[in-house]
Amino acid sequence: MLDAAPSKKPLVEVRNLKMHFPIYAGLLRRRVGEVKAVDGVSFDVFEGETLGLVGESGCGKSTCGRALLRLYEVTDGSITIDGVDIAALSNNALREKRPTMQMVFQDPQASLNPRMTVQAIIQEPLDEHTTLSTKEKQQKVYELMDAVGLNRRFAGRYPHAFSGGQRQRIGIARALALNPKFIVCDEPIAALDVSIQAQVVNLLEDLQEQFGLTYLFISHDLSMVRHIATRVAVMYLGKIVELAPREALYAAPLHPYTEALLSAVPEPDPSLEAKVERIILQGDVPSPANPPKGCNFCTRCPKVMDICREVEPATREVRPGHFAACHLHEITSQTAGATAAQREANERQHGE
Amino acid sequence: MTETTQTQGTIPVRNQWWDVWDQFKTHRGAVIGGAFLIFITLFVLVGPYLWQVDAQKLDIRNKDLRPFYIGLFADVKWSWSRPLGTDHLGRDIMANLIQGGQISMAVGWTAMILSLFLGTLIGVLAGFFKRLDGILMRFTDLVLSLPLLPILLVMMLLFRDPLRAAFGPETGIFILIVSGIGITSWMHTARIVRGDILAIKEREFVLAARSIGTPPRRMITRHLLPNVMSPIMVSATLGLASAIITESALSFLGLGFPSDFPTWGKILFDSVDRMASFPERVIWPGLCISLTVLSVNYIGDGLRDALDPRIRGL
Numbered sequence: 001m002l003d004a005a006p007s008k009k010p011l012v013e014v015r016n017l018k019m020h021f022p023i024y025a026g027l028l029r030r031r032v033g034e035v036k037a038v039d040g041v042s043f044d045v046f047e048g049e050t051l052g053l054v055g056e057s058g059c060g061k062s063t064c065g066r067a068l069l070r071l072y073e074v075t076d077g078s079i080t081i082d083g084v085d086i087a088a089l090s091n092n093a094l095r096e097k098r099p100t101m102q103m104v105f106q107d108p109q110a111s112l113n114p115r116m117t118v119q120a121i122i123q124e125p126l127d128e129h130t131t132l133s134t135k136e137k138q139q140k141v142y143e144l145m146d147a148v149g150l151n152r153r154f155a156g157r158y159p160h161a162f163s164g165g166q167r168q169r170i171g172i173a174r175a176l177a178l179n180p181k182f183i184v185c186d187e188p189i190a191a192l193d194v195s196i197q198a199q200v201v202n203l204l205e206d207l208q209e210q211f212g213l214t215y216l217f218i219s220h221d222l223s224m225v226r227h228i229a230t231r232v233a234v235m236y237l238g239k240i241v242e243l244a245p246r247e248a249l250y251a252a253p254l255h256p257y258t259e260a261l262l263s264a265v266p267e268p269d270p271s272l273e274a275k276v277e278r279i280i281l282q283g284d285v286p287s288p289a290n291p292p293k294g295c296n297f298c299t300r301c302p303k304v305m306d307i308c309r310e311v312e313p314a315t316r317e318v319r320p321g322h323f324a325a326c327h328l329h330e331i332t333s334q335t336a337g338a339t340a341a342q343r344e345a346n347e348r349q350h351g352e
Numbered sequence: 353m354t355e356t357t358q359t360q361g362t363i364p365v366r367n368q369w370w371d372v373w374d375q376f377k378t379h380r381g382a383v384i385g386g387a388f389l390i391f392i393t394l395f396v397l398v399g400p401y402l403w404q405v406d407a408q409k410l411d412i413r414n415k416d417l418r419p420f421y422i423g424l425f426a427d428v429k430w431s432w433s434r435p436l437g438t439d440h441l442g443r444d445i446m447a448n449l450i451q452g453g454q455i456s457m458a459v460g461w462t463a464m465i466l467s468l469f470l471g472t473l474i475g476v477l478a479g480f481f482k483r484l485d486g487i488l489m490r491f492t493d494l495v496l497s498l499p500l501l502p503i504l505l506v507m508m509l510l511f512r513d514p515l516r517a518a519f520g521p522e523t524g525i526f527i528l529i530v531s532g533i534g535i536t537s538w539m540h541t542a543r544i545v546r547g548d549i550l551a552i553k554e555r556e557f558v559l560a561a562r563s564i565g566t567p568p569r570r571m572i573t574r575h576l577l578p579n580v581m582s583p584i585m586v587s588a589t590l591g592l593a594s595a596i597i598t599e600s601a602l603s604f605l606g607l608g609f610p611s612d613f614p615t616w617g618k619i620l621f622d623s624v625d626r627m628a629s630f631p632e633r634v635i636w637p638g639l640c641i642s643l644t645v646l647s648v649n650y651i652g653d654g655l656r657d658a659l660d661p662r663i664r665g666l
Contacts (some may be wrong), residue, residue, distance in 0.1 A: 069563050098565035110556040114662060115578040117368075124574075125564045156368075158661035174560070 010044035011182055011214050012068070017041045017077035017087075019060070019067045023289060035289045037063040039238035040077070042315070045182070050208065050215040052229030052246070054222060054261070058285065060238040061218045062106070065184040068216065069101050070094060081182060099129050099178035106187040108167035112159040118145075118170055119155040125177040144173040147210070148203060165196035169203065176207065184216045189224060197221075201228055222265045226250055231321075234258045237296040238288055240315070244322040254324040256303050295327065303328060375658040382654020385647035392644055396453035407451040408612055411442035419445075419632050437632060439623065449636055452614035456596050457644070459529055459615070463595035466534030468588050471541025476572055476580075478542070479549025489546065496539045501601070504532050508607040525609055529602060533595050541587040548580040582656045589652035593645035600641070616641050 019038035022031050038060045045051045055061050067074050070086050079086040082100055089097060102125075105111035112121055122141045126132060132140065142152050148169040159167055168188060175183055185204065189197040201224060207213060219225050225232055226246060233243040234257065242255040253259045260279040267273040281300045286292050292299050298308040307327050315325040376382055416429065417438040423430025430437065436445040478488035508528065515524035552558065553576070561571055600617020602608035609615060616637040623633035657663045 066559075071559055071562055095565040095567070098563070101563075103560070103563045105556050105560060107556055111560050113557040113561075113575050113579070115581075116574075124561065124566065128565055128570075160662045171560075174564075 008046040008048070011047045011082060012045040012216070013078075013080040014044070014068065015042050015078045015080075017064065017067060017079060018075040019063050019072055020075040033289050035287075036238050036291060037288055038067060039288075039291070041235075041238070041240050043233055043240060043243055045214055045216055047181075047214055048208075048212055049230040050217050050228055052225035052232040053216060053218045053235060054220060054225050054232060055235035056220065056261075056285065058288070059235045060288070061220075061235055062186050064235070065103070065186045065216060065218045068184055069103055071103075099125070100180055101182045101184070102175035102178065102180040103184045103186060104168070104171050104175050104188045107191050108164055108171050109159075109191070111171050112167060114159055117156050117158055118150075118162075121159070121170060122173045122177055125174060129178055140177070141173075144176055147176065147207065148173045163196075164192050165199055168192060168196075168200050172200075172203065172207070176211070179211070180213070182214045182216070184218070186218050187220070188217075189219065189221065197224065204228065222262065234261065237285060237291055239296055239325065240323075241297065241326070242322075242324045243315075244324075248319070248322050254318055254322065254329055255297075255326045256301050256328070257297050260302075295325075371664055372658045375664045376654050379650075379654035379657060381650040382658075385650030385654070388643060388647040389651060392453065392640065392647075393457065396450055396457055399450035399453075400447075403446055403450060405444045405447040407443060407447035407614060409443065411438065413442065414438055415440055415442035416630070417442075418630075422632070436636060437630075439633060440626070445619075445633060445636065448614045448619055449616070449640060452616045452619050452637065453640060455526075455609065455613070456599060456616040456641070459526065459533070459599045460592045460596040460644075462530045463533035463537070463599075464588060464591040466530060467538040467591050467595070468541060468584065469538075470534065471538035471587065472545050472577075472580075472584055474538065475542040475545025476549055476576065479546040480553060480568065480572060480576065485546075488542075492539050492542050495536070498536075500536050500598075501605075503536060504598075504602060505605070505607055507532050508602075521610065522613070529599055529608055532602075533598050537591060537594060537598070541584065541591070544583045544587060545580055548583055549576055552576055552579050581659055585652045585656045585659075589645075589649045592648050596641055596645065 017038055018036070018040055020034040020036050023033045023035060024030065025032045041060075041064060043051070053061050053064065063072070066072055068079055068081075068086075070079070070089075074087045077087060081097070084097060086094065086097065086101075116124075119138070119141055122144055123137050126137045126140060130137075141155060145152055145155065150166065150169050150173065154162070154166075159170065162170065168191075172188075188204070189200055192200060204215065204217075205228060208215060215228075217225065217228055229246050231243065231245050232249045233240050234249075234255065235241070236257050242249065242253065242258045244254075249258065250262065253262055256279075260281050263277065263279045267276050279302060281302070283300050286296070286299055292309070294310050295301070295308040295313050298304050301308065305327060311327070313325045313327045313330065315323050316330070318324050318329045414431065414434065415438055417434045418426075418428040418430045419437040420430060420432065420435045422428060434444050434446070436449070438444055439448070474488055474492065478485045478492075511528055512525065515528050518524060519527060558571065558575055561575055566574070596617065599608060599615060600620060603615055603618035603621065608618065619637040620634060620641070623630065623637075627634050
């Protein structure tokens, strides 16, 4: 259960990351507010692990992933990758650092330049960061194409000639070209159909084993995250509400939002499906430009208390390696273990 | 790395330009346009060596000769030595077309390339660098709101004599006309290019290039420019046409090349007042202008298709 061996050293340390986008309005285009897409997020990604980042649409997952590679200028906070604070680097120093961190994008159609051949696309990182000869680059591109399972003969073709899964493989090959340590996978499977999803996820797992990669796997597909991730972080409205090892999170979620999210996962067995109790949240996600006072989830939480509307809950380690930001576990800190155990027992009953 | 991968590695890749050529060949209009453009270019470049008649030579006794195709069937004044006839001062029309073509084509192409360069540069800078967008686009609006002909007239008056003194009468006026047309016709290209750059900039492959660490310079040349080729190509073909026509208008107003210096536009305008009696003097230069413009249009169309890998079907 506690497989997130705390002895491992963190490759990525994110502390209080904030990504706010200004809103301009009115005749003079004055700044009237900001969209708090990511609002004070802290987590570690350990070397060789896969951290799953889940949450509903618009909760700031992708923004968080992009801010991590500083594709946006972060508003506040620090991102330490491999010992260097990315958020504070100058442009030139950042460019030097780019090879250690790469990204696989959501839409394989949009993330490949339609005017470049596969060869040119995979070769671009090599052009930018290495001084290999044309022949060496060609060879390296072929090796990468082998690694992601693309036929070498496709090197001269253009992206539009490929299927979605093949395009995603091209994107992965490009991300691998510089032997990165850390790859942000921004919903790499969301645009693919199910059989291809499995192929791509298995490919990602194989490559992780082969090259010792560390992933931040952003997804809204909870069952896929369960399959690939070692630890899972749940985001709601720009904040991480729960962060735990995979098994612990799926067996005994601590935050009411995680509970609701997990109860929405479809059950493949129809006889069990009928018995599943869904927690249906009322209302909509509040606007990230104007988040509620206190806990972000207080407007929809089924277990809301008075304190939730006033005080923002701090993230605390409720159990070893299992973090949650909820007042529920602050008050009942003594009884927390007991209720969780009970919930776990319930869960097992449901499972059987 | 190993022997086996190296032998596998040598896969013959066909040069992309052969595919472009193959696609270009399938566009019938483009092929015909290309053939005509080559023909007319050879006509104006090689023509003077084959048809050695002085275009400027006045021959009052042989004035107002009709072309041979009328002379053969009607009882009019004509001669084999002047197959397309002569004008009211006895200048050979064929020789005038050849010499005028040289000037018109040179002005058209140079002015088009200049305005395309300016338009693309300003459009790309405005679209890519947010900080420059406001100022460059307001500048574009400003230039666009200026009336074209009065500006050109003022430019002619101000700069004609210094340029003539510096480069000689012909080169001086050529530079003046080309730069005049060039810097008054880049605005539409700039607007179109900016709009396209703004749209393409938000696509994920640009973000991917940023995550690789591609600097803005190469981002523009590698990712943005190839994707705005089509609108640039279209405005290039339109630009050539409007450059030739603007030059004609300037010549017509007497502010272009000196009066003894033929261009297609000037031959056309000189003959307009006697168009009813001598239609051939209008038809030939008119045909030259419109067919050149049309063929360039078709070539642009074919090239746009041929350069797009999606249409090329690869």
